[in-house]
Structures are given as C-alpha cells and as structure tokens.
Amino acid sequence: MEILSVKNLKKHYPQFDLKDVSFSLEQGYIMGFIGSNGAGKTTTLKSMLGMVHKDSGTVSMLGMDFAQHELEIKQHIGFMFGGVDYYAKTKIRTITDVVRRFYHEWDDSIYQKYMKRFALDDNKRPSELSSGMRIKYSLVLALSHRAKLLLLDEPTSGLDPVARDNLLELFQEFIEDGERSILFSTHITSDLEKCADYITYIERGCIIESRTKDDLLQAYRLVKGTSEQLAPLQARLIASKSHAYGFSGLIKTAELDPGDRLEIEEPTLEDIMIYYAKKEGLNE
Amino acid sequence: MEIVISNTSGDPIYQQIFEQISAQIIKGKLASDTCLPPIRTVAKELRISVITVKRAWEELEHAGLIYTMAGKGCFVTPLQPNALDEKRSQLASEKMAKDMDYYKTLGLSLDEIIAMLKKDYDS
Amino acid sequence: MNNLLYKELRLVIHPFYYLTSLFAALILIPYWVYFVALMYFLFIAIPNIFTNAKAQNDTGFSVLLPVKKSDVVKARVTSMAALEILQMAVAAIFVAISVAISPKGNVLIDANLAYLGCGLLLYGLFNLFFFPMYYKTGHKIGIPLMVGLTVFTIIGGIIEVLVVTVPAVAKVLDGNTPSALVSQIPVLAAGIALFAGLTWLAYRMAAKNFEAVDL
Structure with a gap:
C-alpha cells in the first residue's frame, strides 16, 4: 500500500521554483530524500505538510488526501525539522505533558521505554541536551503516538558518527514490522547507502530520480579515462571533470559501450549528486 | 546461517x-x-x-x-543429493559463463584461460 | 482547542504575568488618568509573552501538533482576552475599594462602572488592531503593538476629553454615587458586548491572515 504519494507539486517563489514534484513511498520502507542545499528538500516537505502553501498538486498520506484530512493524518504521522528547537528552557516533562494530550493514540509505556533506552532524563531541558539527544527526544514523541509515517528533515545533520549510526539503526527497527515508513532528507548520503530502500533525488526544484537505491546505483557508472577518450564520449556523459592526466565522468549504464575501454566503477550516491550538480552548473 | x-x-x-x-x-x-x-x-x-x-x-x-x-x-x-549436484554445477556454470564473457573481451584463448584457472585452483 | 489553551498556560504564559493585573491598584490614586492603569498589561504582559513565545519557537512547536492553524490563533487570542478580563475583574475590585475610601471623584473619568465598560471597549479595540496585524507575520510584534497602543491612547483620550468638556457625556460616564449606576450599568453592559464582539472579529481576521502565512 502507498503510504505517501506526492503528485505534481508546484510552488513558485521569486528566486526558486518547485517544478512538478512527484514521488511515492510504499508501506514498510525507508526513502532518502537527497539534493544539494537549496535544492528544494525543505520546501517540498513543508508544502506536503501544508506549512507552505503549494500552488498546485496533491499530497496523500495513509491513503487520505492531505488537504481534506489534515488533522486525522497528523494524528498518525510524525514530522520534524531538525531536532527539538522549541521551549529550550522548559523541562522535557512539561513539554511531553502538553504534547501527549493532542494524540488519541498516545502510549505512555512506549514513551517510558524509549526515554529509558535513549537515556533521556525528562527533568532536563532541551537546552541541556546535545543535538543528538534533541533529535532522539523528538523521535520519542513521534514513536509514542504510534506514528505510521515519519517525515524528517535533516535528522542526522549535526550528529557525530556514533549518534548517526544509532539513529539509522533505530530507523531500520522502526520499519521492521513492514507497517511503517520513513522519508528523511539529508545531504549526508553515506547514511542512505546503508539503510535506504528508495532514493528520491531533487535538484533545483526538479525530481531527477525516484526509485530503489539498488536500481539507482546500477543505472549509473563512474568512468575514468584519458583526455583523448573524453571528446568522443562527451555527448553521452552527464558531466565530467578533467584533470591534468585524464578525466572522470558520470554516465548512464545504458549508454556504456563495451568498446569504450574505460575504467568503470559503480558510483556512490555522492558521485551521482556531484556530477548532476556540475551539470546544473551549481558548483561553478 | x-x-x-x-x-x-x-x-x-x-x-x-x-x-x-x-x-x-x-x-x-x-x-x-x-x-x-x-x-x-x-x-x-x-x-x-x-x-x-x-x-x-x-x-x-x-x-x-x-x-x-x-x-x-x-x-x-x-x-536429493543428485539434484544438489546439479544445482551446484548449474550455479558454477552460470557464474563461469559471466566471467568467460569478460575473458573473451580481454582476448584470452581457451588454453590461456584453462592454464590460469588451473594455476588459481592449485594455489 | 482545550489542549491548545492548556499549552498556552503551561508553556507560553509565565504565571508572573497574571500579576500585572495588580497594576489596577493604581486606581486608588486620587485625581489620575485611570485608563493608564489598564495599559500596563499592554506595556508589560503582551510584549513579553509574545517575544518569549517567539524566542521559544512556539509557532514551530504548534505546527507540529495535530491542530488547525486557526485554532492556534484562537487559543492565543482567547488566552490574551482571558488575561484582559482578569485585569478588568481586578480593576473592578479596586474600583469598589476606591469608591469606598475616596468617594470625592475625579476631574477626569471617575473609577466607576462606566470606566470599566470603557476599559473593555478599549481592550476590544486594541485586540482588533493588534491581533490581525501581528498574525500577518506571526512573529513581528513591534508595529502591531504600537498601532494597538496608539488606538487605545487616542480613544481613551477622546473619552477623557468628552467627560471633561461635554456635560451630557459626563452625566452618563462620570460620577460614583449610587444614583449614577442607572446610566452606567448599560455602559458596562455595552462595554462587555463590544469587547466580546471586537475580540471575536479580531480572531477571525487574525486567523485569516495567519492562514496565508508560509511557515
């Protein structure tokens, strides 16, 4: 079952356009939402949640149209933009006491379980927590109201490698029962190489790819060769980088010719992003 | 497992x-x-x-x-044991077929390939 | 909605601001501009509560909750209106004390029922200007507050001037004798009705403005 579907989402800003953003996510999977800074990740997430007014397009979650069933959907999803950045001087206990009242399916035993597991002390205040702890606390809030879908904007940025690893482990645990899904945006693609099932890649407000991570990585190849090899190949490359002794470039696997005699490697997500950004002229 | x-x-x-x-x-x-x-x-x-x-x-x-x-x-x-053997040779030959294509593109002859396989198997 | 009001009480409004209602004690000063006693709430409580809410990213917190955007506005307007009513209730107590201990009256409007009615009208007008303007952004408080205070001051000033210069107005609004109650009870009633009506209108306009804001 599709737990999330975004169709033809458009939003116009004077400096930036979200152009026809469409993608969908099945129940039971993790989707990574990648793109450079300013590519439109946060705007997409905010438009999906009605925090930013979209110009057109439809969003549905848990099988319901978001615009028509906003409150019901919000009962069953969790979302966060960074960690807890509100009520920094208020005791977590008090914040929780407020939040729990809003959810029909709030479960105190789940709350206690995760607070304990993450070694979170609810006598502390958000200002006394590390950024990893703040993110964990907002996850605890989402888990405690039994969210079926998590929409997370940059949950891993600002975390040290150990904290990131812990978090990713938790994400995989979250989807293990096959009922729940996570969409999370990040520009740290190594996080996704590990656990993501699907990747949606946005650049300059356009979705460039949205498919399984395995397929995506198989669809591209990193090629390296000498300067003479570059000229005839150029038209087929997505983008290339020349250096004093040769070049490297990204190519669609389907465009490869066995006669090319190039050094061929499987790219990482980061490689794909770097070459697409180069194509879009983003890093010039 | x-x-x-x-x-x-x-x-x-x-x-x-x-x-x-x-x-x-x-x-x-x-x-x-x-x-x-x-x-x-x-x-x-x-x-x-x-x-x-x-x-x-x-x-x-x-x-x-x-x-x-x-x-x-x-x-x-x-x-059954014989079915297992069959699977084993099937899997091996599939894998070998893939590798063979690669060796051919490298321009190796059958004798060269056999010699190399022997050497690798013995080592 | 009740949950959002609970949120306002637990997280947004520091209990200290209930105490600003005690500025109504200034009503005990003889010969004074009594409307000023009601302005401390607008000088102290409103700006502090709103800037604190902004510093604590209350809007960021509220949009995460399963609530309508208009209810976020409703909860804030309701809780501020409740503080204004608290302020008026405390003022009423000091009006009663004032009448009992210094029945001589005032050059300007007396501390009486009509004063309470006019005070409610002034709060209603403040709300009508302040909330819709504030919720055009949801975070900028400076100009809305200045406009609200200006409206309060001008209308309050006009009432004072009329009480002093127009005997017919003074006859209705001034005085603190039991016989004055006859004309003042309707003024108080009108004040209550206008406060409710203007505040409701303020909420409707504010909610509409906030709906259009991209967060």
Missing part, C-alpha cells in the same frame, strides 16, 4: 548474499526445510536495504533453492 558482506568486492550486495546462502544450502549447512529469517530482520541485522535482501531471496527462489509459504516465510528446498 552466516552472511558476510563486503563493500569493496565490487559484486552487488544481493549477489553476495545469494552466493553465500546458496553455498550454505548446497554444502548442507542449511538443512532442508530450514526456515530462513524474515527479510526485514535480515535487512535490519545487516544494516542494508530491505529491497536488497528481497532481491537475494528472489534469486534464491528462482534458482529453486528456497520456497515460500505464504504467511510463514521462506524455507530451504529439500533436494
């Missing part, structure tokens, strides 16, 4: 899983009708995508090494 994933081997992860489990089945380390762990648990334990594990399981099923019982999971197919 043991699975060890290498991120530098160059083989896709689903392929590595497929090869390791098929070897364990053919060598009898995974007995007939053994229940394989759920796909999602394997993904979580190995810290890889659910879809990758699913793909490996599909390949195993396609090769006739495991079978699925709806709602119960996947089990090792009971195979």
Whole structure:
C-alpha cells in the first residue's frame, strides 16, 4: 500500500521554483530524500505538510488526501525539522505533558521505554541536551503516538558518527514490522547507502530520480579515462571533470559501450549528486 | 546461517548474499526445510536495504533453492543429493559463463584461460 | 482547542504575568488618568509573552501538533482576552475599594462602572488592531503593538476629553454615587458586548491572515 504519494507539486517563489514534484513511498520502507542545499528538500516537505502553501498538486498520506484530512493524518504521522528547537528552557516533562494530550493514540509505556533506552532524563531541558539527544527526544514523541509515517528533515545533520549510526539503526527497527515508513532528507548520503530502500533525488526544484537505491546505483557508472577518450564520449556523459592526466565522468549504464575501454566503477550516491550538480552548473 | 558482506568486492550486495546462502544450502549447512529469517530482520541485522535482501531471496527462489509459504516465510528446498549436484554445477556454470564473457573481451584463448584457472585452483 | 489553551498556560504564559493585573491598584490614586492603569498589561504582559513565545519557537512547536492553524490563533487570542478580563475583574475590585475610601471623584473619568465598560471597549479595540496585524507575520510584534497602543491612547483620550468638556457625556460616564449606576450599568453592559464582539472579529481576521502565512 502507498503510504505517501506526492503528485505534481508546484510552488513558485521569486528566486526558486518547485517544478512538478512527484514521488511515492510504499508501506514498510525507508526513502532518502537527497539534493544539494537549496535544492528544494525543505520546501517540498513543508508544502506536503501544508506549512507552505503549494500552488498546485496533491499530497496523500495513509491513503487520505492531505488537504481534506489534515488533522486525522497528523494524528498518525510524525514530522520534524531538525531536532527539538522549541521551549529550550522548559523541562522535557512539561513539554511531553502538553504534547501527549493532542494524540488519541498516545502510549505512555512506549514513551517510558524509549526515554529509558535513549537515556533521556525528562527533568532536563532541551537546552541541556546535545543535538543528538534533541533529535532522539523528538523521535520519542513521534514513536509514542504510534506514528505510521515519519517525515524528517535533516535528522542526522549535526550528529557525530556514533549518534548517526544509532539513529539509522533505530530507523531500520522502526520499519521492521513492514507497517511503517520513513522519508528523511539529508545531504549526508553515506547514511542512505546503508539503510535506504528508495532514493528520491531533487535538484533545483526538479525530481531527477525516484526509485530503489539498488536500481539507482546500477543505472549509473563512474568512468575514468584519458583526455583523448573524453571528446568522443562527451555527448553521452552527464558531466565530467578533467584533470591534468585524464578525466572522470558520470554516465548512464545504458549508454556504456563495451568498446569504450574505460575504467568503470559503480558510483556512490555522492558521485551521482556531484556530477548532476556540475551539470546544473551549481558548483561553478 | 552466516552472511558476510563486503563493500569493496565490487559484486552487488544481493549477489553476495545469494552466493553465500546458496553455498550454505548446497554444502548442507542449511538443512532442508530450514526456515530462513524474515527479510526485514535480515535487512535490519545487516544494516542494508530491505529491497536488497528481497532481491537475494528472489534469486534464491528462482534458482529453486528456497520456497515460500505464504504467511510463514521462506524455507530451504529439500533436494536429493543428485539434484544438489546439479544445482551446484548449474550455479558454477552460470557464474563461469559471466566471467568467460569478460575473458573473451580481454582476448584470452581457451588454453590461456584453462592454464590460469588451473594455476588459481592449485594455489 | 482545550489542549491548545492548556499549552498556552503551561508553556507560553509565565504565571508572573497574571500579576500585572495588580497594576489596577493604581486606581486608588486620587485625581489620575485611570485608563493608564489598564495599559500596563499592554506595556508589560503582551510584549513579553509574545517575544518569549517567539524566542521559544512556539509557532514551530504548534505546527507540529495535530491542530488547525486557526485554532492556534484562537487559543492565543482567547488566552490574551482571558488575561484582559482578569485585569478588568481586578480593576473592578479596586474600583469598589476606591469608591469606598475616596468617594470625592475625579476631574477626569471617575473609577466607576462606566470606566470599566470603557476599559473593555478599549481592550476590544486594541485586540482588533493588534491581533490581525501581528498574525500577518506571526512573529513581528513591534508595529502591531504600537498601532494597538496608539488606538487605545487616542480613544481613551477622546473619552477623557468628552467627560471633561461635554456635560451630557459626563452625566452618563462620570460620577460614583449610587444614583449614577442607572446610566452606567448599560455602559458596562455595552462595554462587555463590544469587547466580546471586537475580540471575536479580531480572531477571525487574525486567523485569516495567519492562514496565508508560509511557515
């Protein structure tokens, strides 16, 4: 079952356009939402949640149209933009006491379980927590109201490698029962190489790819060769980088010719992003 | 069941899983009708995508090494010793066929390939 | 909605601001501009509560909750109106004390029922200007507050001037004798009705403005 579907989402800003953003996510999977800074990740997430007014397009979650069933959907999803950045001087206990009242399916035993597991002390205040702890606390809030879908904007940025690893482990645990899904945006693609099932890649407000991570990585190849090899190949490359002794470039696997005699490697997500950004002229 | 994933081997992860489990089945380390762990648990334990594990399981099923019982999971197919041998040569020849294409593009002759295989097998 | 009001009480409004209602004690000063006693709430409580809410990213917190955007506005307007009513209730107590201890009256409007009615009207007008302007952004408080205070001051000033210069107005609004109650009870009633009506209108306009804001 599709737990999330975004169709033809458009939003116009004077400096930036979200152009026809469409993608969908099945129940039971993790989707990574990648793109450079300013590519439109946060705007997409905010438009999906009605925090930013979209110009057109439809969003549905848990099988319901978001615009028509906003409150019901919000009962069953969790979302966060960074960690807890509100009520920094208020005791977590008090914040929780407020939040729990809003959810029909709030479960105190789940709350206690995760607070304990993450070694979170609810006598502390958000200002006394590390950024990893703040993110964990907002996850605890989402888990405690039994969210079926998590929409997370940059949950891993600002975390040290150990904290990131812990978090990713938790994400995989979250989807293990096959009922729940996570969409999370990040520009740290190594996080996704590990656990993501699907990747949606946005650049300059356009979705460039949205498919399984395995397929995506198989669809591209990193090629390296000498300067003479570059000229005839150029038209087929997505983008290339020349250096004093040769070049490297990204190519669609389907465009490869066995006669090319190039050094061929499987790219990482980061490689794909770097070459697409180069194509879009983003890093010039 | 043991699975060890290498991120530098160059083989896709689903392929590595497929090869390791098929070897364990053919060598009898995974007995007939053994229940394989759920796909999602394997993904979580190995810290890889659910879809990758699913793909490996599909390949195993396609090769006739495991079978699925709806709602119960996947089990090792009971195979007679001669059927096992057959699977073994089938898997090996499939893999070899792939490698052979590569050797051919490198322009190696059959004798050269055999000589190299012998050398590698003995070492 | 009740949950959002609970949120306002637990997280947004520091209990200290209930105490600003005690500025109504200034009503005990003889010969004074009594409307000023009601302005401390607008000088102290409103700006502090709103800037604190902004510093604590209350809007960021509220949009995460399963609530309508208009209810976020409703909860804030309701809780501020409740504080204004608290302020008026405390003022009423000091009006009663003032009448009992210094029945001589005032050059300007007396501390009486009509004063309370006019005070409610002034709060209603403040709300009508302040909330819709504030919720055009949801975070900028400076100009809305200045406009609200200006409206309060001008209308309050006009009432004072009329009480002093127009005998017919003074007859209705001024005085603190039991006989003055006859004309003042309707003024108080009108004040209550206008406060409720203007505040409701303020909420409707504010909610509409906030709906259009991209967060």
